[in-house]
Amino acid sequence: MDITSSFTTLLVEDSMSLGALYTEYLRADGGRVTHVNHGEDALNELKQWQPDLLVLDIQLPDMSGMDILAVVQKEYPDVTVIMITAHGTIDIAVDAMRSGAFDFLVKPFDAKRLSITVRNALKQRQLVNLVAKYESSLPKPRFMGFVGESLAMQTVYKTIDCVANSKASAFIVGESGTGKEVCANAIHHAGYRCDGPFVALNCASIPKDLIESEIFGHTKGAFTGAVANRDGAATRAHNGTLFLDEICEMDLELQSKLLRFIQTGVFQRVGGTKEEKVDVRFVSATNRIPWEEVKAGRFREDLFYRLHVIPIELPPLRVRGKDILLLAANLLKEYNKEEGKKFKGFSSDAKQCLKNYAWPGNVRQLQNVIRQVVVLNDGELVELDMLPLQLTAVETKQAHSKPQPELQPQNQYQSQSQPKESSSFMGSIEQGSAYGSSQQKLDENAVGGKDNEIEPLWLTEKRTIEGAIARCDGNVPKAAALLDISASTIYRKRQTWEELENSLTTS
């Protein structure tokens, strides 16, 4: 293919006669040329369209070609610039190349000289485009805070790229710990709103009677404790992104107020009388199945359609193949650094175990496991017996068809190669006696005794979680934070326990 067969050029040359001459040269080479003779005109043209080549005289009546070059480098980096210089300004032309111009031509030059420079410039453009195309077709191992090169994650990255510059509402679904917040952040930072604020609001962790004021703000005296006017998330997110995490946990009454806000961008503070208008892009997330919530009457259908414009599904870690080891290796490196350890990698048994495990808590659980291994062990290679018992026990991907309980944050992570006393590095919640006895049962089972005392895992988990809530004086969000799970996970689990208990009493 002839690379010069069709290219567009903006020629900026103040001399009418030279402009006409260069236009003729460029057209003879196959270019479509627009000629202007003032810098201001050039900048106006560039606002309307971007040529393949900008052939730019350094000395212009109203400004220097260097000023235009600076604008092009910043705002239109894909435009290739060739500077035209008189003998006395060669030094400036050299500076121009340092600042990103492709080449320069010294006046006077003939058609042949111009043609060679243009061909070189077009050839370089073609190569740059080819490399960019090739690079974009390669799987990306990292993307805007994500680590992962599986096909499933490449699809997520592509979707984020496509939606980032749109104002359409995005709705992220995925199990707990799959990276929904990372995704919301990526959508914000990859788009034109990146210089604006990113405001995240966890609808599950804010008490019901405070959430309206958290979103819309309040006026002084609106309720007991409202000692001053306060901006809500809606105001703070103006010109940016409002991330509504755990949206399905939102109270139905508030859902209707949110619907109006989403439709109009207009809201009123709690206790206020004035309407305020903001420009906000909405990104929502849930680890529930949103349509099921609509069918169950817990999530308004009209709100669902407003928010669920661009759905993004984050795959669970267990279906992400080689991402498990890629993430594990990255985390090992990171935690090594933080903990001053020297691990270089994983033994093949350990790798196999990590790959086979079902990861019900997804990336967050993997983080916890690797952190635990690094804190509790020393050496160069992570061996199988350094992994928590839970991983080396029976649960495999095949056995795991739906989200399972999160890993317990304490002794269940106990490394088999370490003494028990060293296991409380996460010690935000002390070991409850019920939890302690269940660990004891596990240990007894490990040495082959008292099988009849083993209870279902969900009961152990329930005791641990309810114990943590009791220790936090009934504050579910606080307990969730200390257990390193989300509040909605607790609510979901409570529902499941209830169902299990009901089925046990009826059977």
Ligand SMILES: Nc1ncnc2c1ncn2[C@@H]1O[C@H](COP(=O)(O)OP(=O)(O)OP(=O)(O)O)[C@@H](O)[C@H]1O
């Ligand atoms: N692909 C990934 N690469 C690197 N880190 C990740 C990835 N996915 C998640 N993480 C990390 O895992 C942790 C959990 O991620 P995040 O909070 O975004 O999950 P989530 O789906 O919002 O969970 P939840 O529903 O429980 O709130 C964070 O520390 C995040 O940085």
